[in-house]
Amino acid sequence: MKNPFEEIKPFIVLLAVELKPMKQTEWVSKFTEFASIDELPDEDKKLIEHARKSVMSAYAPYSRFSVGAAVLLENGVVMLGNNQENASYPIGLCAERVAVFAAAANYPGVKIKAIAITALSKQFLIDKPITPCGACRQAIAEYEHRYSHPIRLIMVGETGKVLVADSIRHFLPYAFDGEDLKAKPI
Ligand SMILES: [Zn+2]
Numbered sequence: 001m002k003n004p005f006e007e008i009k010p011f012i013v014l015l016a017v018e019l020k021p022m023k024q025t026e027w028v029s030k031f032t033e034f035a036s037i038d039e040l041p042d043e044d045k046k047l048i049e050h051a052r053k054s055v056m057s058a059y060a061p062y063s064r065f066s067v068g069a070a071v072l073l074e075n076g077v078v079m080l081g082n083n084q085e086n087a088s089y090p091i092g093l094c095a096e097r098v099a100v101f102a103a104a105a106n107y108p109g110v111k112i113k114a115i116a117i118t119a120l121s122k123q124f125l126i127d128k129p130i131t132p133c134g135a136c137r138q139a140i141a142e143y144e145h146r147y148s149h150p151i152r153l154i155m156v157g158e159t160g161k162v163l164v165a166d167s168i169r170h171f172l173p174y175a176f177d178g179e180d181l182k183a184k185p186i
Helices: 009-018 042-055 095-106 134-147
Strands: 032-034 065-073 078-082 112-121 152-156 162-165
Touching: 042 065, 042 078, 042 095, 042 112, 042 152, 042 162, 065 095, 078 095, 095 112, 095 134, 112 134
Parallel strands: 112 152
Antiparallel strands: 032 162, 065 078, 065 112, 152 162
16 A cells, blocks of 8 residues: 655655754743841841731631732832632632732732742641742733833741742743734734
């Protein structure tokens, strides 16, 4: 029987010849580690205090893993958020998104300068920084894009070192954003 792919073989060879050399790019993510909160600038310290206050109001009866977030706006307002769980598990929302959505809902047009994130578990000691989940990274990236302004992230557990990043881009390179949805001439 004749091989049906025999006829397209010449085209495949032609394509291979015309392909340009592969291009590789590299992304460098930068994080700063502080041994403790004491080493942080005052503004970061204060924001963590707000996040630690917020974590106490989390509603996390199922995971027993409470997360608190505090968003600092350019006008000095601090907006708190904490995780809100639900008996229908998937509809619960993370602290970071509660905080940034509340900020955008109450102060539309005001840039977000920074977000502090912390956590508290009823089952074990959290001794390392808590970083935003993938969905929250995408949500925070949306507001960096919206306001064309980087958002500083300050992350800490109950104890231990503090992790700081100057932009969500360090957590989410090549982020999908509104630019990708703009019509381009065909
Ligand atoms: Zn999240």
